[in-house]
Amino acid sequence: MISKDKTTVTFYNGLTTIGGPMIEVAYNKSHVLFDLGEVYRPELDLPDESYQTLIKHQLIGDVPNFYDPKLTGKEIDHERWEHAAAYISHLHLDHSKALNFLAPEIPLYAGPITAALLPVLNRQGDFLLPAAGHSQDYTREIIPAKFKTPIQVGDITLEVWPSDHDAYGATGLIVKTPDKVVAFTGDIRLHGYHPDWVKEYLKAVSKCDLFIIEGTGVSWPERIGQEFSGPKSEDELTAEFVRLQNENPQRQITFNTYPTNVERLLRIIEQSPRKVVLHAKRADLIKEALDRDFSYYYLPGEERFTSLKPELEVDYQELLQDKSKYLWQAVANYDDLMEGGLYIHSNAEPLGDFDPAYQPFIDALEKQRIEFKTLRCSGHADDKELKEIIGLVQPRILCPVHTLHPELEENPFGERILPKRGETFTL
Numbered sequence: 188m189i190s191k192d193k194t195t196v197t198f199y200n201g202l203t204t205i206g207g208p209m210i211e212v213a214y215n216k217s218h219v220l221f222d223l224g225e226v227y228r229p230e231l232d233l234p235d236e237s238y239q240t241l242i243k244h245q246l247i248g249d250v251p252n253f254y255d256p257k258l259t260g261k262e263i264d265h266e267r268w269e270h271a272a273a274y275i276s277h278l279h280l281d282h283s284k285a286l287n288f289l290a291p292e293i294p295l296y297a298g299p300i301t302a303a304l305l306p307v308l309n310r311q312g313d314f315l316l317p318a319a320g321h322s323q324d325y326t327r328e329i330i331p332a333k334f335k336t337p338i339q340v341g342d343i344t345l346e347v348w349p350s351d352h353d354a355y356g357a358t359g360l361i362v363k364t365p366d367k368v369v370a371f372t373g374d375i376r377l378h379g380y381h382p383d384w385v386k387e388y389l390k391a392v393s394k395c396d397l398f399i400i401e402g403t404g405v406s407w408p409e410r411i412g413q414e415f416s417g418p419k420s421e422d423e424l425t426a427e428f429v430r431l432q433n434e435n436p437q438r439q440i441t442f443n444t445y446p447t448n449v450e451r452l453l454r455i456i457e458q459s460p461r462k463v464v465l466h467a468k469r470a471d472l473i474k475e476a477l478d479r480d481f482s483y484y485y486l487p488g489e490e491r492f493t494s495l496k497p498e499l500e501v502d503y504q505e506l507l508q509d510k511s512k513y514l515w516q517a518v519a520n521y522d523d524l525m526e527g528g529l530y531i532h533s534n535a536e537p538l539g540d541f542d543p544a545y546q547p548f549i550d551a552l553e554k555q556r557i558e559f560k561t562l563r564c565s566g567h568a569d570d571k572e573l574k575e576i577i578g579l580v581q582p583r584i585l586c587p588v589h590t591l592h593p594e595l596e597e598n599p600f601g602e603r604i605l606p607k608r609g610e611t612f613t614l
Contacts, residue, residue, distance in 0.1 A: 206281025270341025276373025300356025
């Protein structure tokens with residue numbers, strides 16, 4: 188007897204925004220959801236981040252039968268859905284922040300590095316949205332997926348593959364139903380540390396039925412085709428950190444990076460001519476999640492971490508007086524820094540012009556006569572790389588998400604769909 192069941196894909200969020208994709212693949216009585224992030228829109232100045240507020244402002248998807256009933260007031264229909272699972276592609280909050288909203292009985296999968304880092308990042312309860320009925324610092328269970336190994340969810344099979352993004356441990360997803368193959372890139376690029384991983388993943392999803400690709404690189408039409416003026420790869424960025432230190436042998440040099448971009452930080456530490464000293468909170472994150480020890484300092488009055496080795500501590504006052512020995516992470520108290528110093532902002536917070544805090548941050552450093560240097564390397568494929576990625580896959584159907592202009596992404600090899608929020612497609 189031939190089954191009449193069909194694979195359906197429903198797009199709940201993240202379609203014309205940078206971030207926040209929430210997509211469901213379903214077959215018969217089985218369904219899976221990916222990702223579980225919140226769209227970042229600080230200009231909204233929300234009164235709170237409750238479930239109701241986030242739904243109202245479309246910062247998360249209005250996804251039935253996945254969220255915790257304690258939040259929604261709606262019970263999950265377990266008769267309709269006998270098998271369910273969820274997946275997050277990487278650490279960034281536009282892909283992970285709402286993971287505690289997932290119903291506790293639904294298993295949540297992620298790559299092993301993501302699964303290890305997220306609970307540590309959320310230990311103060313200030314990274315993820317809170318789970319109903321738990322303390323602020325609670326993080327629900329995240330199952331570390333074995334790479335390239337099938338995970339069975341009823342009629343659906345998931346495979347998690349290593350990929351490359353500016354979040355340490357980023358992954359891509361392959362979803363297989365009895366009749367179709369769906370691939371979801373998460374956030375992806377070819378100019379990071381591991382283009383070989385990306386190409387291996389793309390080869391595995393070649394000619395897939397539906398290729399869901401993040402398209403951040405075509406979000407600004409006026410920039411398409413332009414050459415980026417900064418480092419064009421992560422290796423170039425690390426080399427620039429080294430060059431700036433070598434060209435400024437008698438100058439205080441500080442820096443900051445985004446907390447989840449651990450691999451960039453590890454490369455900087457490895458290649459830096461100066462001794463790199465991390466803020467204690469960042470050193471503790473790396474120690475707790477990866478069991479690696481690095482030099483660190485505390486700001487005055489800060490709580491001390493028992494995980495850190497006392498012999499690796501560097502006195503804050505010594506750092507403030509140093510011009511040649513240290514490259515150290517500045518996270519606050521910028522008015523303590525030495526006039527004439529150099530500060531390197533490497534995709535750290537505040538993240539850019541779109542953040543209201545960004546220009547005041549730069550202005551404060553200028554008042555201190557501290558040179559502000561940005562060293563960015565995008566976590567996203569640009570328009571040329573996106574074309575190359577699509578060419579390597581040659582999908583039957585292409586669906587661009589995670590972009591302000593999905594209509595600018597084309598599929599020379601088949602169909603392209605541009606879903607509306609909440610729209611379901613039958614493959």
